[in-house]
Amino acid sequence: MTTLEVTGDAGRVRYTYRLRMSSTARAELEAEWARCRWLWNECCARSKKAHAAGEKCGPARLDKMLTVARTANGWLRQGSSVPQQQIIRDFAKSRAKALKDIKARLPMGQRAGMPGYKKKHAADPTLNYTQRGFRLKGGRLYVAGGISLGVVWSRDLPTPPSSVRIYRDNLGHWYASFVVVTATEPLPATGRDIGIDWGIRETATTTSDTHDLPHAQHGKNAAQRLAHRQRMTARRKPKRGQRGSKGYRRAQRLTAKLHKKVARQREDAGRKWAKKVVRDHDRLAVEDFRPKFLAKSTMARKAADAAIGATKQALIHMARKHGRELHLVNPAHTTMDCAQCGARTKHALPLSERTYACTACKAVSPRDKNSARVMLVRAGLNPAGADRVRAAGPQARSQREPGIPSL
Ligand SMILES: [Zn+2]
Incomplete structure (x- = not known):
């Protein structure tokens, strides 16, 4: 580890x-x-x-x-x-x-x-x-x-x-x-720890029910407009060796402007969330996610990667600024491990499977909540210091319909 x-x-x-x-x-x-x-x-x-x-x-x-x-x-x-x-x-x-x-x-x-x-x-x-x-x-x-x-x-x-x-x-x-x-500007001690797992549906899932960060909607809206702008640019693309037309350069500029706007909104949302997390917790166990930006990935996936990157950076800065203890945890196998007993499933869960059910200790919890808890355990922090993770009973499950990001 x-x-x-x-x-x-x-x-x-x-x-x-x-x-x-x-x-x-x-x-x-x-x-x-x-x-x-x-x-x-x-x-x-x-x-x-x-x-x-x-x-x-x-x-x-x-x-x-x-x-x-x-x-x-x-x-x-x-x-x-x-x-x-x-x-x-x-x-x-x-x-x-x-x-x-x-x-x-x-x-x-x-x-x-x-x-x-x-x-x-x-x-x-x-x-x-x-x-x-x-x-x-x-x-x-x-x-x-x-x-x-x-x-x-x-x-x-x-x-x-x-x-x-x-x-x-x-x-x-x-x-x-x-x-x-x-x-550093020290903040009062709270006696609380938090584990944080990054994802696509929710940018951050945490061991606390009140600190989850849903994937920002402006990213989705902007993605549509961006796709439109990119088609606009592609139509006007000059032939090899030719200088771009005025319309082409205008379309390029509009695309760049929109990109910048989305990045600013992302940074702003990330900073506000980071401030809240750092204010409410003494010790943070954070998944050390590295954005991949794979060539084949979709626009939504790239947007999620960028949001995670910006939010993680904001969190690291905020923790440093206020002198909080922050552990970056290796993300390998975190979706396969049980936070209760430490057992590892034989196969990675498919992304569609939103619930983690342990075959060893029979614990059942929402998949991302389990991963957030694994972060705490791996960082050597005491899960008891975190807010209790609710067992996925019928009530809890109805609040987290698979496929719909909870807002
Ligand atoms: Zn278990």
Whole structure:
């Protein structure tokens, strides 16, 4: 069993703000990005070559490459070295992650891919600045190279930031995302524990009857509208090698806008729920679900995956912020284990089977409630500290008709 404890003394949080800038500043940022993109692609080429030759291509070698490239190319020296070093570090990091996943023999869908080339029109700019590469003065943000940016301060930064990421999203909006270290804000002890299981019908099923999170309806409505927009985009898709029409670009933008809206609603719902869970419980046992985004999966499945991902992230942040104990529990076999006696069924339950009936101890409970309880047991927490799981009598069962998400 692998459980990871995230007890927080202090958490690193991102605070993101919209940026306003002059056309000069925008051109300067785009030029910085062009140089960084060239470096990233150079890293790709080098690492492929090294791999083919059976040589190593670690961070030290890439750092050296940067020094050599900056000496040889005047146009590269025109840019600040801070984001350039940072992009090389990011490349090394994502390459190391991909190699680690290959070594761990993770199946194809769950494996981080090798970092690929960033194409000019497909990759949105992202520039990372460490502490020595930026400063805040008079409400403005100055980054290395003398670029001055106006920040829309929608809320205050709690402490001075340690780094900033400047990026443009697919709608063409620019943002500054600061990393700040926040102190924990302890909450009163409650003496209660909770187990949390993620799912499709309900985003979260918990050992508490009042903390379940139904799958948000806005995801479903948006899925229909998204499908419509995507058909609209597909109809207007340009032929290979041709530039997209105005209508095509408009349709693309509308799709991106809708995606963003859904993501915001999801984050908002996740944050509110996480706050409630963290306020009411001292210790949390959470399924360590990893979104898969398999190519073949349906739109609804992808939406559920995204909702779980956002909610889990919100929960981890909230627990860290308020100094609660959070265990991430390995999800293997949780649907097959009995929370009462620990017996494991021989076969995985089909998804249509909503009730878990143990052949060993004869306990009967709703399938997801059983899984949520298994989380508690696996995290070494006492199920007695959780709210009692109701046995699935006729009354309880009528409240949970299979196939209909309870709202
Ligand atoms: Zn049992």
